Amino acid sequence: MQDTRGNWEIIKDGIFSDNTIFRLAISLCPAIAVTSKLKNGLYMGLAVLFVQTMVNFSVSLMRNYIHPRIRIPIFMLIISGWVTVTDLMMAAFARDVYRDMGLYIQLIVAFASILAHAETFASKNKPAPSVSDGIGMGIGFMIALVIISFFRELLGKGTLWGFTVVEFKPLLIMILPTGGFIAVGLLMGLFNWIDMRFYGGKGAGGLG
Amino acid sequence: MALAKKEHELIVSISPHIRSEESVEKIMWTVTLSLVPAFVAGLYFFGPAALMTTAICIVSALASEWLVEKMTNRELTLKDGSAFLTGLLLGMNLPPTAPIYIPIVGSFVAVAITKQLFGGLGFNIFNPALIGRAFVLVTWPKAMTTWVAPTAAFTAMDAETTATPLGLLKEEGLGKLLEVFGDKANLYWELFLGHSAGSLGETSVFALLLGAAYLLYKRYITWQIPGSYLATVAVLAWVFGGSDPETGAFIWFAGDPLIHLLSGGLMLGVFFMATDYVTVPSVRRGQLVFGVGCGLITMLIRLKGGFPEGVMFAILLMNCFSPLIDRSFKSRTFGLAQKKEEKKEHKH
């Protein structure tokens, strides 16, 4: 099933209407785990953007040579290969971030959304749209992480990217587990509300 | 022959046609009333600051309730007393000199998030006041564990800070606690009266018991949860709470249950939080399990955990388990036992 949308449109849909975190509600683990700091959120987003784009590109290139019966293992191999590359790069060039969230970088390998995009899009489309799809999804993911980590770091520490922005008694809870869950829950509810109020949507319950 | 009202004017409704005089409002305001002695004790020991903190709590709890109900187009329920009670309970669980933002944020989290977001009174999973307190404790740990000595509030505005009895017990041992309070008898007596540092409404065991006795007498609470909770705490404190005063080495069956029963937020929690209808199991047998569970976790945290006091977390954790307990302990339907016996006979 060839996708007929233009590249820009594919990217746009990946960012907005098919946003992995807020609309589809999959691959949530890093959304909470690494978003206590804006920097971590951005790096995680970049890592996913890179992996998804590269995976989509590679899968798309090889799509005609992979036997359908063993495609899932092959995809897994490709994904884990690119994740390993990312992992090693991060370990080498962004040591402070990596110390915070090394495990979660490695766990990108188990993201349902990456495999899903490889399976449903890249394996059926040419390299160019596949890359667009990867970029769209990655940017959407990154934006979500940035939004969440923006609020969490600002409220939890009064800082952004480590620099003090406002002087107040920070809500320490926002950088703790509870704060992660509550931030995602409230943001999701807020987006649902905006969607219902202004766009007549039914609210994206995601898996719920 | 129009003796009674005309046809369409007679009231037709479904049975039963008489109702008891109990109502949600009555329950809430009675519980509020039963908290008055403890609140007065808090005022006596901690002075105007206590009044201030509690008042802010109540006002912001009511404001949060009003705000959310306006926003979601719900019926306004300020009069039913539940938000007022939540505010009061939260206030009584805070340090008397808590900075002003603590009661405001705590009340908002308690009422808006813990209660209204889940659907309002009757649908919340967690005790609102306790979530409010846990939230501010985790958010501002320092301000929430700065305690003032009980009489200082009257003599000077800058009250002397001190540790709670449980804090002393945990950090420096029983010896230090006795050093501060003189001898054991005096320690018990002071704890009973409430002459110790702590949250403004939790220190006076005497005043709390007064309110609890009233609620028990009115049957607004039953013995199951308080009974099993207190018994578990007492037994565990006795079995696991002992240590050698010299070396600090652990000794079996040497703990002092009374210290654990009289100190901290236990009495306030046991009678006024762990008995909150909405967030505990409904069936009485399930309530026994709930009480024992609360006791276990309380003592686990007090003896082994990272916090000196465990009542709040114990009740919240057991709140998580309430739906599960409710599933497992349904009430026994009349005549069900007979049916089972019959089946057995058939098999033979």
Next chain:
Amino acid sequence: MSLATFKGGIHPPDKKELSKDAAITPASAPDRVVIPLSQHIGAPCNAQVEIGQEVKAGQVVGSTEAFVSAPVHASVSGKVVAIGEFPNAMGRMVPSIVIENDKKDEWVELTETADYLSLSSEDLTQKIRDAGIVGMGGAAFPTVVKLSPPKEKPIDTIILNGAECEPYLTGDYRLMLERPEEIVEGLKILMRALGVKKGMIGIENNKPDAVARMKEAASGESNIEVCALEVKYPQGAEKMLIDALAGRQVPSKGGLPMDVGVVVQNVGTALAIYEAVRYGKPLTERVVTVSGEGIAMPGNLMVKIGTSVGHLLNECGGPKGEAVKMLSGGPMMGFAIYSEDVPVTKGTSGLVVLPEAEVVHDGKFKPCIRCSRCIDVCPMGLMPQMLSILSEAGVYEECKEYDLFDCFECGTCAFVCPAKRPIVQFVRLAKSQTKPG
């Protein structure tokens, strides 16, 4: 020694002082009676008369071959003026026969049987069937069905229900005071019809004089025991009564008293049985308590079946002030009636007239706060709170996990509910949306 009782229950104000000292007096003859052809649980009768036909009191006007049913008799003599659909107390339209009373009170010939206790079980049962007797406590279950248990379910005990646990009602109490010997005879007939050795009479202890009178009347009978019961609603519910007196629990999920070897009859029914067997008299009248704060002269009346409610109000001096609510039966399980034209039937135990001050308005109810009161008081050991929450949310099937069909709608839960939830209504809704099983 504490009195026999069951687990759960409530203590509503009993209000019996309004009418308990009023002796049973016959109500004046009404100008016309409306006799529904279906006054009982089971198949309705077919009309056996035609419009314009003259009938005598006690004449069969409706009957059917169906097993679970009871024939219907004319309660007055006169002319049949209409046969058609008329409303009953529950507001349903039922086929009824209207008889214009000629006030002559002419009766059909009745066969007396002086040595009735020597009759065979079959003969006794037949006489009871012919007299059209149904349970007079309110449920109106044809008595003859209870007297014909299947062979594999032997009956060893008969319990007469004199609990009368509904507030206001005093009809059974007056009967026990005024006609105790006949009630005991009725019990003896029942015991003979079923070949049972043990008879018990259970009376709530707020009627000590009734207990004393019944004990006195039964003093000669070694196998009849009169027991005082703790005063608690719903002590008079069949299952609760059996639990209290025989110590047996009727099995849940559709069990019947006969499953534990017991048959329960109301004391009024026992009296009707005695009259039917001894004098051949069919069930054409019954005691109705007319009470409530909204009636001028509360009392206990012997009323012809088919008399309109309005006629009874007249008999008792009319409403006091403005009556705004009328109940057929007691306030816990009775029906609110919407018109004073509905007739008294075999199952009408009382008429309660309430002024505005006594009426509970079913206004807005609140969400359940899970206070557990309903669980504590439910005599059936159910969780009414869950039933009402699930039914309100529309997940009716889930109600079955909470033994929905064991609920007999006694209203105890709704009485105590602080959130004023219409729990009985929710239960009925769920029952109507699901199938038992």
Next chain:
Amino acid sequence: MGNELTRLFELFIAASLINNFVFTMFLGLCIFFGVTKKMETAVGMSITFTAVMVISAALSWVVFFYVMVPLEITFLKIIIFIGIVAAFVQAADTMMRKISPELFYKLGVYLALIATNCIIIAVPLINAGEGYSFVESLVFALGSGAGFALAMVIMASIREKLDIARVPKPFKGLPIAFVTAALVALAFTGFSGLITL
């Protein structure tokens, strides 16, 4: 010996309560929010997951310390671990079908979801990172599984209650589930500091 046992016990408690996979480590959230709508599925899922976690932890440990460390290819651990888990799950799937169709009918449906789940792959990765011994690895896997099961069961029972609650519309479903998880996580902070490893 006694000390060793105490340490293992503490490891178990730490893995299940204090560092609960769901409430403090945020692993397995898709599953956690996805399948806690029904108690039965939640229980089946937890059992399957715990079993797979323990066995794959054992397999990965053996491969990691006897193959990868000597060959100095530990940087390939992501690829190799995922291969091991996938292969094991596939094998388990086939065996269950043959040996116990009944069990397969009950639990097999969840197996398909496992291979790409972060909670499974996290266990060998953490074991390798922390350098746990074989027994410790098993205990850690078991504790994590127990903690996951606990979280699943709690959440499933709460969500049954939430289903019939009057949650404001924009928050119905996932958002309120997140808020619930937040509050459960808040309650779980009570366990923090219980054991200092």
